[in-house]
Structures are given as structure tokens and as C-alpha cells.
Amino acid sequence: MRMVVSAAFLAAAALFGAMPAFAAAPPCAKADALGVARTVEIDTTGGPGFGLEHYKAYDFLQPKEVVLTFDDGPQKFSTEGVLAALAAQCTKATFFTIGKMALGYPEIIREVAQAGHTIGTHTWSHQAISKLKTFDEGRDEIERGISAVKRAVGGPVSPFFRYPTLKDTPDSLAHLNKRNIAMFSTDIDSFDFKLQPPEALVKGVMEKLEKKGKGILLMHDIHKNTAKALPLLLTQLKEKGYKVVHLTAKGEVATLPEYDALIEKDAKGLPQIGSERPTASVVRTIGGDAPASETNKMESGRLEPAAALPVALPAAAPVGKAAELTPPPAAAVPVAAVPVAVAPAATAPVAPAASPVAAQAAAPVATVGAPVTTSSISTERPAGSGEPPKDEAVPAAAQPKTMTEKVQAIWEMWFGK
Ligand SMILES: [Zn+2]
Structure with missing residues (x-):
């Protein structure tokens, strides 16, 4: 079982290997965590589509598997809450990030990357591509989003894209095909933007999951409600025998230089990719008392906590704008939309497993990480050897003992009881 764990961690390390600023995620200390059952690598050549609600060519999940x-x-707060819940269960997710939001909160998207989650994109400003007047506008939304997210992350971003409102268009699909960017729809829409109480949200998701038996689950990390519901959802997934599949990409997305230049003024003040240095290595107290941020350094190789990064928020920072970005109800999306996306050339209708993409030497989805079982994790490390970074935020006066108590304490601090 040791080999199994090593393979998974090597895969994670390989994903971020080109980015020395980010260290591998801390080891899992929770013996009965949900964990990651399988890591798959997606070859995005030709822009394959996933999520059976819209793209039906690649049904890669086994029964009881969820993404x-x-x-x-x-x-x-909400993204940080989601990260804490995922860390508490030692599991991994994919984040479809908005360019503006990433530039507004670069420190948070870097936390997402540091934790080993996969980062894809979701346009520059959440415009519904299908409602834009010209394809040029749609291309700008897609490409500016990719350049912005990559600039904010300061490291690899996956060639994974999800349409706002899940509605595609023939022009934009052809563009993504050409750019070798995979598209993701969904199998199970959580409807978490309706801000249901956490228990109701979890109940709704579990009922849909029981019906379908597996699937790509769509949630939003901009809602505190979702963050609040996530511990319960992950616990129920574990109890009901569901397994998490972590998506990774075979290669990272390449940005287009003209869009990199375009977003540079929005990114003003952000350190250049690869130039990040901990503040304590740049500014050091040599007289008087050193602040805690200097004496209480994070482990070598990791970025400092967000607040300590020498980052000025750009003028376009979307602070307080999240509500505008909330998508309209996905019920408006036609469920039986034609999956025209997969073929790189529009010469033949796309049929499952018969498209030009599927006919390539290898299928676009391959398992690269053998199952990491929670028992294998528990034999690998002593309990308590890995703490989620969020623990640093727990007030010293009320130090809880167990992982569950710690996560609960963070929630109460952020969201109240
Ligand atoms: Zn959205």
C-alpha cells in the first residue's frame, strides 16, 4: 500500500513540478477520511467534453464515483471554507475559476493550487457566451479569463473550461476544440446558488446522486452556504460508499500572448510568475521586536499566508461583486443539448467512442493515480503529522482537539454558530 500512496503523491508533485513556489499538499492525518479513490489524467487534445448533461461521448466514471x-x-471566506472542508477529508476537487475573481483574490486561488486541487477557468467576468453578440466577445471572455487565472495562480492551470450557465455556442466550441481545451458540463447540479440551508442542500444532492449512481457534481465556492454544507456532504458521501475521482490534465493550458498583455494592467502589483519570495526573505527586522509573521514562518518552499503577500489588489478587484456573478438557475439550461463539441473537425457527427478524438491512440481519460485508500494513508503517517493550513486561523484561546472540532471552530468563527 505504500507504493500506492507514493504514486499518488508523485502524481501531485508532477502536476506542480514546474512551479517550485508550491509544495506538495500536506499528508492526510485523518484515518477514515473520504480521500481520493482515483486520479485520472485527461488528454485535452481536440477539446473533449465531459459531463453527461451536455457532452455524452466520454462516460468515464464507474458506479459510485463522483467528481x-x-x-x-x-x-x-467561502472558498477558504471549501478548502478547509476538502482538507479535513483529504480529498481533491476541480475549481472553475473566474478571471476577475482570481485577480481580486490571488492569494486564495494560490491556496487552492497549493492544496493540490485542479484549476480550470470559467471566463473573465462570467458573461454568458451564448448571449454575447459576436464570437470575438466570446473568445475575449474565454481567453482573458485563462490569462487572468494563470497570472493570478502563478503556476500551471489546466486546459479545463466550464461555460457560465452551461450554454455553449458552435463558434466557441470550435475555438476550444482548436485550443485543445476540454469542456465540462455536469451530471448533478447542486443548485447551491439557491442558498438552501446546508441540510437541505446535502439532502438534494444525495437524492440526485442515489438516482444517477455517480457523476460530476456542480457546486459554487462563492457561497458560504456551500462551504457550510460541504463537511456534511463529504461525510455522507463517505458513509454511503461514494468515491472521489480527482481530475488532472495531461498538460497545462497555454495562454495567448495578446491576452496576457491585456490583463497585465489588471494584474498590476501582482508579482510576476516565478518571482514570488516570502516577505520575510525580502524585509527583515534588524532592530526592535520582529512581528509574528517573521518569527512564525511557514515551512520552506510555501508561499506565505495571503495577508503577508506584497500584493496590491487591482482596480478591477471584484470585492463585493460576487452576487452579480451568481449564475441564473441552471434549470433554464436545456438538458438534452446536442453534444457537438467533441470532434476537432466538423466533418462527421460525433458519436460516443467513435469521434476522431476517441479514435486517437489513447482515450482522453486515463487513471494515473492508483486508489489511495484511507487505510493506506493511515499506515503511512502518524496521526497529527499533517494539519490543514486553516488551523492557523483558530484563536489560541479555544484550541479544539480533533480535526472535526477544528473545522467546526473555523466555521463558527467565519459564519457563526
Ligand atoms: Zn458560474
């Missing part, structure tokens, strides 16, 4: 996805972030 966790979060759209529209990053957002203060």
Missing part, C-alpha cells in the same frame, strides 16, 4: 467541482470563485 467534486466548484465554480465562480475564488471568494473570501
